[in-house]
Amino acid sequence: MTTTLKWATSLLPPVLRRTASGAYLDLKSLPDRIRDPSRWREPWQVVHNVGGGDFEKAGQQNLGFLIEHAGLTPAMCVLDIGCGTGRMAAPLLDYLEPGAGYVGFDVSRAAVSACRKRFGARRDDFRFIHVDVRNGEYRAAGAIEETALAFPANDGEIDVALATSVFSHMRLESIRHYLDETCRVLKPGGRFMFTAFALTADRVAAIAEGQAALAFQPWEGGAMVVDPRSPERAIAHPLEALEAAVREAGFSLPAGAIFGGWLPPTQYAGGQDLFVALKP
Ligand SMILES: C[S@@+](CC[C@H](N)C(=O)[O-])C[C@H]1O[C@@H](n2cnc3c(N)ncnc32)[C@H](O)[C@@H]1O
Known part of the structure; x- marks a missing residue:
């Protein structure tokens, strides 16, 4: 543009x-x-915009990360937080065994209805749920605060949870609550793979030098945002704060943060930084 x-x-x-x-x-x-x-x-972005790039290729790539980093196998039940228009549901539909189970939820009605239309008839163990949650970027008129949402899953029901490019649109207090809820619905030994933009002192300096793919600027509490008028458009949080939130929710973080291509040096092929939290 x-x-x-x-x-x-x-x-x-x-x-x-x-x-x-x-x-x-x-x-x-x-x-x-x-x-x-x-x-x-591929779904039209004008219906619900989940960002550019090759939709199917990105989904396949994230499936590979789930297998490699979160130990996903075909018999596992998956929770897809902020499932969007099904970038992950599409490859999971072919990968997961019938009956394994998949729950995707999103604040966007358009996204959830696009997923139901595209995938609903193909697998009855795939569920797509709309949550009427407020997010400044994606659903400003939502009725429920992010910090009050009860995830649409039972305690200990899920083997692997994922949130790709969702925490990059959420404030820290909301991320804390989503981590708590994810820990609740995961089985013991379950893993949660999520992406975010993580800041260290070196990385903040690199952003100031213009090395990042996004023009982040200082915001509140050590976080940085692309647009202060709509912070949830893209938020980067201090790495220490993200790690502390993961641990406070009851997870460990065996591999720490794996840095993505939005800001060199890059440690894996994805765009945002990757975290895999383990429930004891
Ligand atoms: C950049 S898109 C990524 C979508 C999907 N995870 C993917 O990788 O294609 C961000 C998604 O998060 C959803 N979202 C934003 N805030 C949310 C929240 N608090 N709870 C659940 N979904 C949310 C948006 O509606 C949007 O579909």
């Missing part, structure tokens, strides 16, 4: 900005869709 267009769209309220950016991403995807007809299956 040109700089002027980016600036103009940044003045719009979040829902309009994301719709405009979704329409732009859809237009940009047309040549690829024409070259590779399998890409017509």
